[in-house]
Amino acid sequence: MLEDASTTTNDGRAASPAEQDLDGHWNRVIGRRAFLRGAGVAGATALAGSGLLAAGAAASVDTPTAGDIAILRFLCAAEILETDLWEQYEELGGVNGGNSSYMLALENLDGDMPQYISDNTDDERSHAAFLNAYLHSQGAMPVNLDRFRTLPSSKATGAKQIGRLTNLMSLNVDTSWYTRYRSTKNPDFGASFPQAVHIHNQPAIPLNNQDTPPGTGQPVPPTTRHARRMQAIANAAGFHFAMIEQGGSSLYTTMSLKASSLEVLRIIVSIGGVEVDHFAVWHDKAGNAVAQPLAGVTDPETGTHFPDLNARDSELFQTNLIFPEPCDFLDKGLPACSVIRPSTTQNSGAVAAVRALTADNLFQGQTPAFFRTLMRLAQAADAAHRTRV
Numbered sequence: 001m002l003e004d005a006s007t008t009t010n011d012g013r014a015a016s017p018a019e020q021d022l023d024g025h026w027n028r029v030i031g032r033r034a035f036l037r038g039a040g041v042a043g044a045t046a047l048a049g050s051g052l053l054a055a056g057a058a059a060s061v062d063t064p065t066a067g068d069i070a071i072l073r074f075l076c077a078a079e080i081l082e083t084d085l086w087e088q089y090e091e092l093g094g095v096n097g098g099n100s101s102y103m104l105a106l107e108n109l110d111g112d113m114p115q116y117i118s119d120n121t122d123d124e125r126s127h128a129a130f131l132n133a134y135l136h137s138q139g140a141m142p143v144n145l146d147r148f149r150t151l152p153s154s155k156a157t158g159a160k161q162i163g164r165l166t167n168l169m170s171l172n173v174d175t176s177w178y179t180r181y182r183s184t185k186n187p188d189f190g191a192s193f194p195q196a197v198h199i200h201n202q203p204a205i206p207l208n209n210q211d212t213p214p215g216t217g218q219p220v221p222p223t224t225r226h227a228r229r230m231q232a233i234a235n236a237a238g239f240h241f242a243m244i245e246q247g248g249s250s251l252y253t254t255m256s257l258k259a260s261s262l263e264v265l266r267i268i269v270s271i272g273g274v275e276v277d278h279f280a281v282w283h284d285k286a287g288n289a290v291a292q293p294l295a296g297v298t299d300p301e302t303g304t305h306f307p308d309l310n311a312r313d314s315e316l317f318q319t320n321l322i323f324p325e326p327c328d329f330l331d332k333g334l335p336a337c338s339v340i341r342p343s344t345t346q347n348s349g350a351v352a353a354v355r356a357l358t359a360d361n362l363f364q365g366q367t368p369a370f371f372r373t374l375m376r377l378a379q380a381a382d383a384a385h386r387t388r389v
């Protein structure tokens with residue numbers, strides 16, 4: 001890998017001589033391609049021959065810097081993780097989902113939920129595949145987390161029995177994004193925001209057929225214990241979808257400020273815009289879990305309760321206020337501005353993203369090597385800084 005090529009590997013082990021050789025090879029490839037791509041082979045030869053190739057010449061071209069590569073490698077890891085979690089949702093509740101009761105419960109939030117879940121999953125797959133292919137095209141080492149696909153699958157009808165990177169079966173879903181985007185305050189000025197719903201140790205996918213028997217009907221409101229359980233699971237998923245995608249929206253915004261290559265910046269803002277699009281849609285759908293006629297569901301196992309947020313008669317909770325409220329931005333002396341927030345390394349950089357997903361219980365059961373690998377990628381991305389103007 002590029003960012004710590006000398007003595008350690010992705011998972012923090014001391015690199016073997018063979019691995020160090022490989023890293024050295026990648027660095028040589030990057031250096032050679034950067035030079036050739038920037039100057040053109042003929043031009044480079046001429047410049048070298050005439051002695052005009054100044055030390056700063058390479059900086060004038062658009063070749064990704066080591067910092068750019070670190071940013072893209074972390075984003076690629078994040079997209080691989082996103083793909084893994086979205087594929088679990090898709091298997092059970094996507095347009096060809098295998099769990100009809102889960103699909104019915106999701107459709108109680110919006111009839112298009114299975115289609116949107118499948119389309120979101122496709123987007124994440126494309127992000128991960130593109131980023132790795134781009135890294136490869138630049139001579140950088142792609143990201144591969146396959147060795148960490150060790151977590152169990154759901155046992156419910158519809159789930160493939162394969163190893164997973166992420167765990168959706170006992171989530172702590174931070175729902176403060178809901179009140180944050182309705183507030184005029186900005187976390188980058190130190191503001192904090194109340195939870196919309198308290199979701200702790202809550203499955204967001206069905207666990208097994210004993211807990212949620214296949215074929216159960218999902219009336220609104222749910223009338224049986226099994227139907228309430230499944231509806232609470234689907235409601236938690238609705239809030240989790242938006243939580244994941246608002247995190248992506250802030251992460252990409254934050255990473256864009258660190259990019260040096262314009263091409264890399266184009267990649268970051270172009271993918272980031274789609275994360276924002278995902279968030280906006282899920283924000284709208286999650287509100288249906290806490291509005292009539294569905295509001296009021298309590299999970300009989302966990303006690304998670306989805307209240308009628310409109311009954312609070314407060315703009316901080318009103319379910320159809322889904323567009324971001326203008327908030328403090330850059331300087332409180334400037335007018336409020338409707339923006340993505342947060343957008344600082346401290347609050348929404350790569351390390352902050354890893355911490356948020358860890359607190360979400362998304363990685364419950366993962367190995368220390370997984371966390372070391374992810375944190376090293378995150379720290380390298382956060383250390384990147386813009387070097388060209």
Ligand SMILES: [Fe+2]
Nearest residue numbers: 079082124127
């Ligand atoms: Fe993505």
Ligand SMILES: [Fe+2]
Nearest residue numbers: 245248275278
């Ligand atoms: Fe996403």
